Amino acid sequence: MKRVMLSVAYDGTNYCGWQVQPNEITVQQVLNDALSALTGEEIHTIGASRTDAGVHARGNVAVFDTNARMLGDKYSYALNTRLPEDIRIQGSREVPGTFHPRFTSTIKTYEYNILNRRFPDPTRRLNSYFCYVPLDTERMNQAARYLIGTHDFRSFRASGETNPDRSTVRTIYSAEVSRSDDVLKFRICGNGFLYNMVRILAGTLIEIGRGRVAPDKMPDILAAGDRSSAGPTAPAHGLTLMEIRYPEWEPDFTARRSADCEMPGVTRSAG
Amino acid sequence: MKRVMLSVAYDGTNYCGWQVQPNEITVQQVLNDALSALTGEEIHTIGASRTDAGVHARGNVAVFDTNARMLGDKYSYALNTRLPEDIRIQGSREVPGTFHPRFTSTIKTYEYNILNRRFPDPTRRLNSYFCYVPLDTERMNQAARYLIGTHDFRSFRASGETNPDRSTVRTIYSAEVSRSDDVLKFRICGNGFLYNMVRILAGTLIEIGRGRVAPDKMPDILAAGDRSSAGPTAPAHGLTLMEIRYPEWEPDFTARRSADCEMPGVTRSAG
Numbered sequence: 344m345k346r347v348m349l350s351v352a353y354d355g356t357n358y359c360g361w362q363v364q365p366n367e368i369t370v371q372q373v374l375n376d377a378l379s380a381l382t383g384e385e386i387h388t389i390g391a392s393r394t395d396a397g398v399h400a401r402g403n404v405a406v407f408d409t410n411a412r413m414l415g416d417k418y419s420y421a422l423n424t425r426l427p428e429d430i431r432i433q434g435s436r437e438v439p440g441t442f443h444p445r446f447t448s449t450i451k452t453y454e455y456n457i458l459n460r461r462f463p464d465p466t467r468r469l470n471s472y473f474c475y476v477p478l479d480t481e482r483m484n485q486a487a488r489y490l491i492g493t494h495d496f497r498s499f500r501a502s503g504e505t506n507p508d509r510s511t512v513r514t515i516y517s518a519e520v521s522r523s524d525d526v527l528k529f530r531i532c533g534n535g536f537l538y539n540m541v542r543i544l545a546g547t548l549i550e551i552g553r554g555r556v557a558p559d560k561m562p563d564i565l566a567a568g569d570r571s572s573a574g575p576t577a578p579a580h581g582l583t584l585m586e587i588r589y590p591e592w593e594p595d596f597t598a599r600r601s602a603d604c605e606m607p608g609v610t611r612s613a614g
Numbered sequence: 615m616k617r618v619m620l621s622v623a624y625d626g627t628n629y630c631g632w633q634v635q636p637n638e639i640t641v642q643q644v645l646n647d648a649l650s651a652l653t654g655e656e657i658h659t660i661g662a663s664r665t666d667a668g669v670h671a672r673g674n675v676a677v678f679d680t681n682a683r684m685l686g687d688k689y690s691y692a693l694n695t696r697l698p699e700d701i702r703i704q705g706s707r708e709v710p711g712t713f714h715p716r717f718t719s720t721i722k723t724y725e726y727n728i729l730n731r732r733f734p735d736p737t738r739r740l741n742s743y744f745c746y747v748p749l750d751t752e753r754m755n756q757a758a759r760y761l762i763g764t765h766d767f768r769s770f771r772a773s774g775e776t777n778p779d780r781s782t783v784r785t786i787y788s789a790e791v792s793r794s795d796d797v798l799k800f801r802i803c804g805n806g807f808l809y810n811m812v813r814i815l816a817g818t819l820i821e822i823g824r825g826r827v828a829p830d831k832m833p834d835i836l837a838a839g840d841r842s843s844a845g846p847t848a849p850a851h852g853l854t855l856m857e858i859r860y861p862e863w864e865p866d867f868t869a870r871r872s873a874d875c876e877m878p879g880v881t882r883s884a885g
Contacts, residue, residue: 354736399737419733429736462690465625465700466670466854470737583737 350433382411391444397579402586452532452585455545460525472581478552483520489561490518501539547574621704631667653682662715668850673857723803723856726816731796743852749823754791760832761789772810818845
């Protein structure tokens, strides 16, 4: 029996999110089916991030256990010939059987794209949120800087999630808003994110960018500890999970790495 | 009766190209139907560029004649509420009845995107051509520079197109290959393009980028005047018609403008 880790990219447009659900097509279900057909076993993957319907990924992580003889690093090629074109494995390798993708400390990077122009662009409609009101990048970036560090992000948690035992403290290593032509990109990197947190942060930054909220209100919103103090939840299709790294475990595993997102005390090789 | 000009953007994935064809869904057909429903007249648009199946556009141009009272600049909003989300009007205005989008001198800009990485990325599969062989941007850019100027581009014309009366001389104002992370972009701007010319140029540049052909062979390929001297036709889905300008007519019409593509002797206002 061995445990294999996969880096999984997908266009979330046509899926009801990552996690297996009855009567719905999900990324995990399609992956389980492809792996079961490939190995002849009934495979159940464990995902690192249970992304919502419509959210995209360039590097989600999943593991599974198998008795098949195939070498761990061959699964990426073997699976890609069986998967639909909106899911592609970016890499695979064997990992120790004790490795769990959610119970191991991680560095996750998300990007939220906003198409900020007069009319929608059909060629970019599936992975960016269209906003015709002009947004001020500098104001948004100024507000995003307040997110860096260790904070209680309770204000940015979906109101349905109210398990009082779960910590709402997270550490953000970098948070930045940049503009390239008509695309605004909000990139954030941290040790974990609450349910809907990146989308609520994006929605709040949009309110700030259009001038409804002052950039220096961000510390007050954080301090309020109340969902109603933050902005609306931005739509799912603007969000992409860019990468997940396991710094203590597999620092060089994922295909994509970001130089701007170093966890203090962790050294990574160049790449 | 008035003539109205539209700037049209579309994701070409689900269309059999621009031009109306029996029993096929085309962008022009969908646009004609939306305009006919809006005006209550039978509308037949005339397109500037008859893009192939799968090719995208951010700024193709079409005109139509109507007796409807609506002001020319209102059509963009009125049409966008009726069109499917993969077609969006970027602007509209009334033009003189003598204006014809194909028989007026133009500056057209195309971009061809190549995703150059180890595995396909599902989130970018619909508007870039995936190539896993590493491509040398500098070699490609060196070769692209030979295209600038006025040349006979017969070598880069689809072999089916052999009308001997049609000139195959075109003027290219700029041609450049640039890389941003894992995306190579071939951007070309000229006064016109032969059938499949940009895709054959892209296919030839890929051959050069992967080392099969030397960059300084480009002048020889041009001089040969023979389709077989050039590389293969790169796939349609990597190509986007970025903009069409009518410098003598409506220099400020199109929504997108490129500072890198000035036609000699034509002054444009900033924007």
